[in-house]
Amino acid sequence: MKKVFLPLIWVALLSCIPYVGVAYFGMSYIFGVVIPYLAALLFIGGFSWRIYDWLSRPVPFCITTTCGQEKSLDWIAHQKLESPATKWQAALRVMTEVLFFRSLFRNTKAELHTGPQLAYASSKWLWMGGLAFHWSLLVIGLRHARFFFMEPPLFIRLVERTDRFFELTLPAFYMTDALVLTAITFLVFRRLRDAKLRIISLQTDFFPLFLIGAIALVGMSMRYVEKVDVMAVKAQMMNLLSFSFAAPVEIGPFFYVHLFLASVLAVYFPFSKLMHAGAIFLSPTRNLANNSREKRHVNPWNKPIKFRTYAEYEDEYREKMKKAGLPVEKD
Amino acid sequence: MSKYAPKKNQLTREFLEKPSPLKGDYADREWWEMPVEFRDGNWCHSAKPEVLKEIGFANPRKWAAPDEDWQLPEGWEKTIHDGLKERLKKFRSLKLYLDACVRCGACADKCHFFLGTGDPKNMPVIRAELLRSVYRNDFPMVEKILKGFSGSRKLTKEVIKEWHMYFYQCTECRRCSVFCPLGIDTAEITMVARELLNLIGVNNNWILAPVANCNRTGNHLGIEPHTFVQNIESLVDDIEDLTGVKVNPTFNRKGAEVLFITPSGDVFGDPGVYTMMGYMLLFEHIGLDYTISTYASEGGNFGLFTTNDMMKKLNAKMYHEAERLKVKWMLGGECGHMWRVVHQYMNTMNGPADFLEEPVSPVTGTKFTNARATKMVHIAEFTADLIHNGKLKLDPRRNDHLRTTFHDSCNVARGMGMFEEPRYILNSVCNSFNEMPEDTIRERTFCCGSGSGINAEEFMEMRMRGGFPRANAVRSVRKSHRVNSLVTICAIDRATLPSLMRYWNPGVTVYGLHELVGNALVMQGEKKRTEDLRENPMAGTEEGDDAE
Ligand code: HEM
Ligand code: SF4
Numbered sequence A: 001m002k003k004v005f006l007p008l009i010w011v012a013l014l015s016c017i018p019y020v021g022v023a024y025f026g027m028s029y030i031f032g033v034v035i036p037y038l039a040a041l042l043f044i045g046g047f048s049w050r051i052y053d054w055l056s057r058p059v060p061f062c063i064t065t066t067c068g069q070e071k072s073l074d075w076i077a078h079q080k081l082e083s084p085a086t087k088w089q090a091a092l093r094v095m096t097e098v099l100f101f102r103s104l105f106r107n108t109k110a111e112l113h114t115g116p117q118l119a120y121a122s123s124k125w126l127w128m129g130g131l132a133f134h135w136s137l138l139v140i141g142l143r144h145a146r147f148f149f150m151e152p153p154l155f156i157r158l159v160e161r162t163d164r165f166f167e168l169t170l171p172a173f174y175m176t177d178a179l180v181l182t183a184i185t186f187l188v189f190r191r192l193r194d195a196k197l198r199i200i201s202l203q204t205d206f207f208p209l210f211l212i213g214a215i216a217l218v219g220m221s222m223r224y225v226e227k228v229d230v231m232a233v234k235a236q237m238m239n240l241l242s243f244s245f246a247a248p249v250e251i252g253p254f255f256y257v258h259l260f261l262a263s264v265l266a267v268y269f270p271f272s273k274l275m276h277a278g279a280i281f282l283s284p285t286r287n288l289a290n291n292s293r294e295k296r297h298v299n300p301w302n303k304p305i306k307f308r309t310y311a312e313y314e315d316e317y318r319e320k321m322k323k324a325g326l327p328v329e330k331d
Numbered sequence B: 001m002s003k004y005a006p007k008k009n010q011l012t013r014e015f016l017e018k019p020s021p022l023k024g025d026y027a028d029r030e031w032w033e034m035p036v037e038f039r040d041g042n043w044c045h046s047a048k049p050e051v052l053k054e055i056g057f058a059n060p061r062k063w064a065a066p067d068e069d070w071q072l073p074e075g076w077e078k079t080i081h082d083g084l085k086e087r088l089k090k091f092r093s094l095k096l097y098l099d100a101c102v103r104c105g106a107c108a109d110k111c112h113f114f115l116g117t118g119d120p121k122n123m124p125v126i127r128a129e130l131l132r133s134v135y136r137n138d139f140p141m142v143e144k145i146l147k148g149f150s151g152s153r154k155l156t157k158e159v160i161k162e163w164h165m166y167f168y169q170c171t172e173c174r175r176c177s178v179f180c181p182l183g184i185d186t187a188e189i190t191m192v193a194r195e196l197l198n199l200i201g202v203n204n205n206w207i208l209a210p211v212a213n214c215n216r217t218g219n220h221l222g223i224e225p226h227t228f229v230q231n232i233e234s235l236v237d238d239i240e241d242l243t244g245v246k247v248n249p250t251f252n253r254k255g256a257e258v259l260f261i262t263p264s265g266d267v268f269g270d271p272g273v274y275t276m277m278g279y280m281l282l283f284e285h286i287g288l289d290y291t292i293s294t295y296a297s298e299g300g301n302f303g304l305f306t307t308n309d310m311m312k313k314l315n316a317k318m319y320h321e322a323e324r325l326k327v328k329w330m331l332g333g334e335c336g337h338m339w340r341v342v343h344q345y346m347n348t349m350n351g352p353a354d355f356l357e358e359p360v361s362p363v364t365g366t367k368f369t370n371a372r373a374t375k376m377v378h379i380a381e382f383t384a385d386l387i388h389n390g391k392l393k394l395d396p397r398r399n400d401h402l403r404t405t406f407h408d409s410c411n412v413a414r415g416m417g418m419f420e421e422p423r424y425i426l427n428s429v430c431n432s433f434n435e436m437p438e439d440t441i442r443e444r445t446f447c448c449g450s451g452s453g454i455n456a457e458e459f460m461e462m463r464m465r466g467g468f469p470r471a472n473a474v475r476s477v478r479k480s481h482r483v484n485s486l487v488t489i490c491a492i493d494r495a496t497l498p499s500l501m502r503y504w505n506p507g508v509t510v511y512g513l514h515e516l517v518g519n520a521l522v523m524q525g526e527k528k529r530t531e532d533l534r535e536n537p538m539a540g541t542e543e544g545d546d547a548e
């Protein structure tokens, strides 16, 4: 399976580069300062450009996918989220997609039995795995704030405290660390096991999973195994945040692997399917209100068109129309 | 049965024996390595040269899909590239949906064509990849560098053949978009792909011939005005024979309150004509001041399956005629894709319709505020309101010979969101209504398998496969509730489901909703009704057996 191994090799290679660079060639300035800055620049620039590029293309028609009863007669219950009638309802619909993967919750698995008989089994695994994956990523991302602020905001400290709820190990184990690894494992294995997914998947589908998995593994190893000096990391990150180009202090090479892979992810993000994070907000089948008969949706490139007018029609059929007793405009 | 479809037991055996990813069998190669094979039953006739000339479409010639050489025009690659570029600028949906798919596979087994063929390229995600792979090769800069990595490929003649095959094995039903976590609508991609193919003369006669007809005569079937009138008048006679009531439709009459437009299949096709009889009985019953146009005599719009411009051009007649006849508002008959166009496109393309008034039911006074701007009301909304206000005298027992189930047509379900009105009506006009399994109705409804202009006879095998999930759901209520009647609100369903039922579920008959309304309506001055609109005996009325 070339499409699985190649991305795996890519990620392994990418992990070696900073390790070798820092451990053997002392390139901590490049990996600790130059590359992170470049990556951040490309990420912010690329992401903004992609969003701008999408936004600059018109939405000519109101193409809501209606998944519930439209607003019609007063006595018929209107399903506000499934078939939003106002902008606000549509916004709420999008938020339920973003926060809870509402459409994915509908997922079923079709099975063909003898008969032939089709059956649709409920299948919430992807929904669960997807939510666990994304929410863990979010929490992990928030937790990282402690490296960027002297005193992290209260909200973030709360998130962190909750995440550490099971104080089983020292340093305290984060639930999301376990969750994200489990979820990634699940997401990779479903791509390999399910016959449909195996044929759908491309290298670019395995790559981000491996990459994020590697970032998480290296990160965890710094916390639980090959411990790095947290204060040094913090000093380095705050340095970067204050736009200082000062050379980093000595931190173990694992840290540079972690930081480099995260930089790769940041650069890869705007140019790949990871942009779905922005696209989900813009998807016209979800973010438009289903009110196209109530309120005219305007298409900026709509232009007049020549069509066959009634006059032309009557000219061709006048005699036949008269014979059939149809009224005509001209005799 | 059609010579273009295998015998049912042959197909059934294939379902069980042939390996497919649907059943968990791994494919032995990547999808782009799988050959495209045209054989009897899986391709539609190409558009006749004279049809193309009439509507000014590209590359008129004689050709057929199984031909080795499709005689593509000089520079066709550039035409496709430029065409795609232009459409990427015009449609955010296209660009976004080409960019954003995460290939999660949630849509994969939601498509009726995948369920009926097991062909991996019928998974919506791969259908979109057919275009996406070419787009990736040519457009976003970075992915261009990473070719094998992101699955891109060059545009070749083989790719065109593949597009032709699979973008006509998509009925633009939008079922995939209900399940996609990002809301990706493969129908949007199919529409653009079909536009592109039309630019180089790769097309379908079953779609373009009706388009040409509709442009010239006003309707898909190419019925000229006098024949159109004659046919409706013969239905008027049939109604009088059956009920003793004379209904009085008028044609092209200025100053009527309402312009009524329905698909021409209701005027000419069996069983659509019985639905037409139902409408006319209803209008007579409430004394509606309406007229029918011979010029705008088509509700349907095969332009939707062709190009944006063609859809607009054909649709323009509706408002044009409403303005000429100085009606107040428009009422539309039962049809799926017609309502996709009316609900989501018409006012944007050809509005604003300021010359019309906000629709108000003359019988109940109900304002149809949801149609305030477009000024066209769906007949099911109109009738549901009448029934709710007690304005119809109905005897549902007259449909006791029917045990019904209801098929939501894709466009009305997922492109409009009308689910309750038809059910309310059906429950009011018959006593036995049984829903199919919940994964096969409402927003999850399965296509008839022949929508979007692929209901050609020579395409029968694919139609029977694509319609299999729908037929299978009907079969389950046939077993559990002895259902014998499949009620629809779509003219294409009425044209295509009968053959699907004959194939998979013999003994199930297809009806239009307003045909059942017509059966149940107790008309003023009617004679004793013993037969339904199809002249089938009603239950309890055989042999002078007086109900009650
Ligand atoms: C607004 C925020 C986001 C939303 C609403 C969102 C939503 C989704 C959804 C619905 C899926 C498909 C289901 C699944 O596989 O889980 C998905 C897949 C994925 N998302 Fe996100 N996502 C967001 C942000 C991100 C970010 C920031 C990343 C990575 C840094 C990411 C990485 C991925 C990956 C790698 C997949 C594919 C999973 C697979 O291959 O099976 N997402 N996302
Ligand atoms: S459900 Fe949507 S995101 Fe997932 S594979 Fe299908 S089209 Fe792509």
Ligand code: SF4
Residues within 6 Å of the ligand: B110, B111, B112, B113, B123, B124, B127, B169, B170, B171, B172, B173, B174, B175, B176, B177, B186, B187, B190
């Ligand atoms: S729109 Fe319908 S037919 Fe087309 S890919 Fe999606 S589910 Fe299949």
